[in-house]
Structures are given as structure tokens and as C-alpha cells.
Amino acid sequence: xxxxxxxxxxxxxxxxxxxxxxxxxxxxxxxxxxxxxxxxxxxxxxxxxxxxxxxxxxxxxxxxxxxxxxxxxxxxxxxxxxxxxxxxxxxxxxxxxxxxxxxxxxxxxxxxxxxxxxxxxxxxxxxxxxxxxxxxxxxxxxxxxxxxxxxxxxxxxxxxxxxxxxxxxxxxxxxxxxxxxxxxxxxxxxxxxxxxxxxxxxxxxxxxxxxxxxxxxxxxxxxxxxxxxxxxxxxxxxxxxxxxxxxxxxxxxxxxxxxxxxxxxxxxxxxxxxxxxxxxxxxxxxxxxxxxxxxxxxxxxxxxxxxxx
Ligand code: GLU
Numbered sequence: 001x002x003x004x005x006x007x008x009x010x011x012x013x014x015x016x017x018x019x020x021x022x023x024x025x026x027x028x029x030x031x032x033x034x035x036x037x038x039x040x041x042x043x044x045x046x047x048x049x050x051x052x053x054x055x056x057x058x059x060x061x062x063x064x065x066x067x068x069x070x071x072x073x074x075x076x077x078x079x080x081x082x083x084x085x086x087x088x089x090x091x092x093x094x095x096x097x098x099x100x101x102x103x104x105x106x107x108x109x110x111x112x113x114x115x116x117x118x119x120x121x122x123x124x125x126x127x128x129x130x131x132x133x134x135x136x137x138x139x140x141x142x143x144x145x146x147x148x149x150x151x152x153x154x155x156x157x158x159x160x161x162x163x164x165x166x167x168x169x170x171x172x173x174x175x176x177x178x179x180x181x182x183x184x185x186x187x188x189x190x191x192x193x194x195x196x197x198x199x200x201x202x203x204x205x206x207x208x209x210x211x212x213x214x215x216x217x218x219x220x221x222x223x224x225x226x227x228x229x230x231x232x233x234x235x236x237x238x239x240x241x242x243x244x245x246x247x248x249x250x251x252x253x254x255x256x257x258x259x260x261x262x263x264x265x266x267x268x269x270x271x272x273x274x275x276x277x278x279x280x281x282x283x284x285x286x287x288x289x290x291x292x293x294x295x296x297x298x299x300x301x302x303x304x305x306x307x308x309x
Pocket of ligand 1: 259
């Protein structure tokens, strides 16, 4: 029987002298003000046991990890119709790249690069005012985490709204290819706000449990998505969840994962646990440097991997 408590404690302990490594996502001014010397791990098993270490209860900007939740919502709204608008292939490009989008006529490679998530936000927006769509996303995340205190960090949302020029370009570019049905500023309002949701590792690991449990929330017993949809979202996380570092993450960790430039990573060990790690310093691909190292050690020590031991 794996002793998860000592594994989580040892991973934290073995990396603690590296806390502060990496570079903050200073292209979003508000994220440049975060204290880089923070590191948290939370692991929630499918039978609801929590193992955590470090700053596991400190809320941080989940950024692109929110794209897992908006993808889940968009698939619930239009099902496989989503794949007419967004692909399912790794991009091999930076998260905010525009080059591929021109070559592929406004259809983003996958729902986790910025362009893809903006198209997904457009789907979630259908039939709503932007405020309602943002409310629906936050409510969905609260329900998954079983925690009504989860909220948007409005300073981060404002900071990105004021400086997200590349995302404005991506959105308008897609609109020119008729792959956006709403005004770019409305879609980006939804996108910037869901990226600015603040959560702790503990809350995030709890929210990801449905992906570790065949689409059901194992604690409430409620169904979030079908087992096949959960499996497919995990597949997308594995192939596309770390941008142009996705191959390396699969090689080192071997679990589906989604990172965000706030320094968080959500990883899923199917039928075992949902794991969230956070440390704000990023590597050259925009993925948490210490968070990636923590998941690599954790996967080694638990023996968890979708590829076998
Ligand atoms: N809100 C960020 C952006 O659009 C998300 C990027 C990320 O977390 O990877 O640039």
C-alpha cells in the first residue's frame, strides 16, 4: 500500500531548497507582483482523502487550468460539434502563437492554447450576456470543488483586459475566419475572467476529481460527464495541456495535466487521484518549473502513470 502522506511530504521536502526557481508571468502585470517563494501540493484520492504540503491552501490565479472546466462546459452544450471549430492536436507552438492560426484558416489546434480557449469561450457565451457566462463558469467550478468561496481575482482580470493585446489579435483573427460568433470584446471578457479565477491547490485537486473517477464526482456521487468524455478530456490534457512542453511533460510525468501561467498544474491519475501543484516561477514553455519537478517525483514515487509502472 502506497504511503501517500510520506510521498507528498518527501516530494515537498526534497524540492524545498529550490522554491523561487523560474520566472514569473510578468507579461500579465498583476502576476508579476506575486511572491515567487511559494510552493504547494494537494492530492485528493478518489475516495476523498487529502494529502497536502506547503502552501496548499493559498489561492492563486489558475489561468489556463480553467480551460479544462470551460472545455467541459462547452462539450456539455454542443457536444462533438465543438470539433468543427477547434482541433484536437498538439500545437507544438507557444500558447499564444498566431502563426499556425493563419495557416489553418482560423481553426485553433486544440482547446487549451489561447486561440482554442477563446473559441471555447465563444461557445459558452452563446445565449448569454458575458456576465451570465462568467457566472455560469464560476458556479460550475464551485460545484466541482464543493466550495462556494471560490471567486475571480478582479485585479488579475483587469490587468489582463488592459494588456492582453495578443489575445485581442487572436480573437479578431478568428472572427475574420467566421470562427467567432460574438464580438471579440465580449468573448475576451469571458476568457480573461475565467483565467482570473483564484483557487488553492486543495480546491483545484478537489475540482479535478471527476476526471480521475470516470466523469463522476466520487464524493457527491453526481455525474459531471460520461466516462468516455472524461477519458477524452484526459487525452487532450495529456497531448495538449502543456503547450509546446506537452511531450516533455508526458515523458517525465506520464499523466494528463493542465498548466497555467499562474504557476499551477492540475494532473490526473485515473482511478487514483487528482493532484494540484503550484509554484509561480515558470520554465521556458510557460509551465511551473517546480510544479513540473514535483509531479515528476510524485509520479516516480507513486508509480502512477497512464503508460504503466
Ligand atoms: N490568461 C493567460 C493568457 O491568455 C493564459 C495563459 C496560460 O495560463 O497559459 O495569456
